[in-house]
């Protein structure tokens with residue numbers, strides 16, 4: 370059955386690297402951060418991600434509908450939720466609206482996005498303390514609200530898709546256009562904390578606009594075939610079925626949710642891949658959490674290519690998606 374979704378990936382020209390990251394993110398339910406200048410297509414891509422996700426199972430529909438019911442968001446016209454949610458709270462949103470709470474506790478955006486996408490546009494514009502409330506729920510898949518009369522627990526099984534400008538003016542690292550001083554760029558990026566970045570599985574940089582313009586004016590790119598949402602979803606579905614089968618006896622459904630004690634079982638590496646990742650681990654001084662993220666993303670890349678074992682190229686690609694945050698947040702900003 371074709372789903373109704375007017376937003377198609379075929380309308381996004383260029384940005385192939387970012388689209389590849391969106392495919393991987395969707396296939397394994399990984400969190401994704403896109404960084405780049407305004408107008409480079411970050412929002413366009415984010416809004417198209419629900420369209421490439423597999424349809425919700427009946428159990429998922431019931432679980433999500435329950436959250437919406439508690440939040441008072443169901444009606445006679447809309448008695449339950451069938452499509453994966455896409456929630457995009459504004460950066461002025463409060464901690465409580467994001468995580469849930471209130472005198473009579475209600476689920477927040479992170480719970481309303483369960484089973485779907487929580488899109489945080491302009492991530493660096495959010496108050497730091499507001500974003501920080503997402504750390505625990507993103508890790509655990511639920512949110513706890515303590516009240517005198519007892520604890521409330523809401524599911525928070527969403528996928529975080531975030532976008533940010535690299536600086537206040539939006540054009541760093543293009544020094545011809547960026548008018549910010551180094552310290553301003555650093556303090557802008559510092560609004561996104563290290564621990565928050567560690568919860569991101571893939572971090573990608575948008576291609577510069579003039580490169581896009583160049584492709585547009587030459588017209589060569591537009592005549593080339595861009596993948597449609599239906600085509601990308603087919604790939605996602607393949608990887609999704611592999612995961613459903615692999616995790617049939619587990620309490621989780623996808624690669625992003627593999628608990629660390631089961632990584633060894635579910636992420637078997639070839640000898641080459643193993644040597645490679647230990648080299649990377651030492652040279653990039655990765656934290657255990659980031660190391661685990663790389664393994665999980667590599668698991669999804671291997672699934673997309675139909676490989677049982679994780680091979681060296683899968684690791685190499687997964688590492689690529691960690692190099693961008695090193696570039697921006699690794700202390701390497703110099704005029």
Ligand SMILES: [Zn+2]
Pocket residue numbers: 536537538539540541547548549
């Ligand atoms: Zn700037």
